[in-house]
Amino acid sequence: MPSSHASTSSTHTISRWTKLECYFFNHGANIAFLTLMIVFNVCMFVWGVWLFIPGIYYTDNEILRKTLPIARGGGRLVTWNAACLLVSGCKYFWTLVRKTPIRLGFPVDDIMPKYHRIFALTVIVSGCIIHTIPQIVNYATQSLVPVNGQDVWGDGISPKQLLYTGSMLVVIFTMFFVTTLEKVRRTSFGFRLFWWCHIIGIVCSGPLLLVHGTCKGKPVTIYFLLLPIALYLVDVIVRRYCLATLQADLVSLETHTDGSDNYVKVTIRQKEFQYAPGMYAELRISEISHHEWHPFTIASAPNSEGTVVFYIQAVGKWTKRLLKLAKQQHASGENGPVLSKIGIRGGFGAPAQNYFSYKHIVVVGSGIGVTPLLSVWKHMVATCRADLDMTRVPRSKSFRVPDSIKYSQILLDGDLNHVDVTEFDRPLISIPIFAAYYSSVLETMTVNICIFVFALTTEMAIFCVWLFGLTMEGAFFQAVASMITLTIFGTKIVASTVAYGKRYLKSFVYLLELGIFVLDAISYGTSVSAIAYDRHKDRIAYFYVSFIVLHSVRIFHFFFSTARPPKLKNSIRNGVNDNTDPEAIKTITGVWVGRTYQGMSFAAADLVDSLQNLTQGFSLQLYASRDKPEDCARNDPFVGLGHRFALKSGRPDWEDIIRRALDAAHLSSDGEGENVGVFFCGSPAIAFILQHTAQEVTAEHQYNNNGSCTCRVRVHKENF
Numbered sequence: 001m002p003s004s005h006a007s008t009s010s011t012h013t014i015s016r017w018t019k020l021e022c023y024f025f026n027h028g029a030n031i032a033f034l035t036l037m038i039v040f041n042v043c044m045f046v047w048g049v050w051l052f053i054p055g056i057y058y059t060d061n062e063i064l065r066k067t068l069p070i071a072r073g074g075g076r077l078v079t080w081n082a083a084c085l086l087v088s089g090c091k092y093f094w095t096l097v098r099k100t101p102i103r104l105g106f107p108v109d110d111i112m113p114k115y116h117r118i119f120a121l122t123v124i125v126s127g128c129i130i131h132t133i134p135q136i137v138n139y140a141t142q143s144l145v146p147v148n149g150q151d152v153w154g155d156g157i158s159p160k161q162l163l164y165t166g167s168m169l170v171v172i173f174t175m176f177f178v179t180t181l182e183k184v185r186r187t188s189f190g191f192r193l194f195w196w197c198h199i200i201g202i203v204c205s206g207p208l209l210l211v212h213g214t215c216k217g218k219p220v221t222i223y224f225l226l227l228p229i230a231l232y233l234v235d236v237i238v239r240r241y242c243l244a245t246l247q248a249d250l251v252s253l254e255t256h257t258d259g260s261d262n263y264v265k266v267t268i269r270q271k272e273f274q275y276a277p278g279m280y281a282e283l284r285i286s287e288i289s290h291h292e293w294h295p296f297t298i299a300s301a302p303n304s305e306g307t308v309v310f311y312i313q314a315v316g317k318w319t320k321r322l323l324k325l326a327k328q329q330h331a332s333g334e335n336g337p338v339l340s341k342i343g344i345r346g347g348f349g350a351p352a353q354n355y356f357s358y359k360h361i362v363v364v365g366s367g368i369g370v371t372p373l374l375s376v377w378k379h380m381v382a383t384c385r386a387d388l389d390m391t392r393v394p395r396s397k398s399f400r401v402p403d404s405i406k407y408s409q410i411l412l413d414g415d416l417n418h419v420d421v422t423e424f425d426r427p428l429i430s431i432p433i434f435a436a437y438y439s440s441v442l443e444t445m446t447v448n449i450c451i452f453v454f455a456l457t458t459e460m461a462i463f464c465v466w467l468f469g470l471t472m473e474g475a476f477f478q479a480v481a482s483m484i485t486l487t488i489f490g491t492k493i494v495a496s497t498v499a500y501g502k503r504y505l506k507s508f509v510y511l512l513e514l515g516i517f518v519l520d521a522i523s524y525g526t527s528v529s530a531i532a533y534d535r536h537k538d539r540i541a542y543f544y545v546s547f548i549v550l551h552s553v554r555i556f557h558f559f560f561s562t563a564r565p566p567k568l569k570n571s572i573r574n575g576v577n578d579n580t581d582p583e584a585i586k587t588i589t590g591v592w593v594g595r596t597y598q599g600m601s602f603a604a605a606d607l608v609d610s611l612q613n614l615t616q617g618f619s620l621q622l623y624a625s626r627d628k629p630e631d632c633a634r635n636d637p638f639v640g641l642g643h644r645f646a647l648k649s650g651r652p653d654w655e656d657i658i659r660r661a662l663d664a665a666h667l668s669s670d671g672e673g674e675n676v677g678v679f680f681c682g683s684p685a686i687a688f689i690l691q692h693t694a695q696e697v698t699a700e701h702q703y704n705n706n707g708s709c710t711c712r713v714r715v716h717k718e719n720f
Helices: 016-050 062-088 091-097 108-140 160-180 188-212 220-242 317-332 351-357 367-383 407-413 431-442 445-467 471-500 508-533 537-563 566-573 597-609 629-635 654-668 684-704
Strands: 145-147 157-159 246-258 261-269 280-285 294-297 307-313 342-348 360-366 587-594 618-624 645-649 675-682 712-719
Touching (some): 016 062, 016 108, 016 445, 016 537, 016 712, 062 220, 091 108, 091 220, 091 342, 108 160, 145 160, 157 160, 160 188, 188 317, 246 317, 280 307, 294 307, 294 367, 307 317, 307 367, 307 597, 351 675, 360 367, 360 654, 367 597, 367 618, 367 675, 431 445, 431 471, 445 537, 471 508, 508 537, 587 597, 587 654, 597 618, 597 629, 654 675, 654 684, 654 712, 684 712
Parallel strands (some): 145 157, 360 587, 360 675, 587 618, 618 645, 675 712
Antiparallel strands (some): 246 261, 261 307, 280 342
């Protein structure tokens, strides 16, 4: 049924500012992190180029003057991104990070696989193209001659080990790239090839990089990779030995078929295995492979019996062999299992873990992506009351702020990170109110992202200018940038102090902004001194890292402050770090999208069994996009369970689903405001639709409440 608010967008014009705020609420942390990574990569490349410019490196060969700087710049990109790649691959480390408040301000959900792939692709492109092509030109033209000896380095000669190790690294990087292509990895043989190439490549590329990454006889690469390698080795040791591999008993193997798709339900029992809902684990089955571990999302909730359930789609060689074993067991009719002990290790963190940070939750799965939905749903059924009846929640039109509420009260008492300042139509009648308004402008998502991008890109440009010896030009640009930043943060500190007094001066935000202001004041003085008196020119370089660190801490703290739920805000303010109490969760909406009900029947029975005697806050809808309405009515497993549970034909009305959850959050927020957490696992296309819909619904909700409401929708996605 179409949403009752479909006409809202046609009768009201939602400001572009509001839409930007809602967009940055879901994407701001990723934009900030990508900006930070781009700045670091540019600086690394420029630093590598600088090592071989005239005055630093001397050569009479015209070809070497052009090729060596480019090659060294590419080498620096390989070194830096290889370090980031190792850190992003530390599974247990990121599992621990997910248990801390850092997850609210930093894009932990996208570290693996999104940023892991970006780092890997950057290493491959930088190593095989930017670094290798100039070196091919050097060797082809004999501008660079390889000779024996480790310490040989000079004009036109280099150790042979650089040629040998470099050639092997190109082969390994190419192997990485080919085997990670989806068309290769999704084939029966491709995943096993991908797995073995990954293992061999990691073991071989590390030592080769350390040997190859020498500059004038100095092992520069080890300075970058020492800590990441140590962290990765500790992570592997913890996963292999501290998180000891457990041997689980097989309880059952069941097969399900939906056209060409085949699924295996694996149920095992291991009482010592510990995990949280939404996590995934790695399995090893000796009858299939003695060495291969495969990750699968856990579909069950923690229980006293120690049973763990997995739904596995047969798409590769390993999973198809599992399907064959399951069919053999079913055909034999034997009571005993056909498999011996199953190895299991984990659990490891995933986006769905964060559901207890919200009082209003929407869990969405498409296809086999229903597995985290099942785990989270079953756990919440067992632990949460969820007593808010969503069918009785008033719609958004009744949520308009009464005229009696003054904007002065909103500005002075509300959470200014959420105020839509463009919606003000009341006079700013006093200096404190005007100061609060100006301060709120600088506390918006849009302005903070712009300040962060401006600060980092400016410092990056100044660093590049200064590095190439243009110190006077660098000092001039640093003085201009410092003056702009001084103006912004100076007026921000003054305005916030006038508006909020001790409330602002006691905050961590004040310390960060004061630090930026003081650092800019010193930078401005140093730059003016360099321009006027031609002294202290080299001291400008001292400020680059400090600027980047302070601005990065400030922006990610801002995302954390915006995303944390009110319960967590109060807990941290009181010195306690705790998530939302399961008893405090108000509404839980489950949505599962599949092509046909037959394709969802493998897990539908588990869902139906969990629906008895649930409170009014629970609702569950299954959508069979290719089934006809009469087919859904005939196969509906929820008959007699109430209107909150249904099997429907077609595709979900995402706007209506998310709006209902947001309206419920608004009703139950008691003026503090509540964020709605949407947790999705499945197709990237649906993930995009959910994020876009969340932004539009939040923007509309902000408009309907004149910018005074702090309720927003945050999407956590896990694509497969």
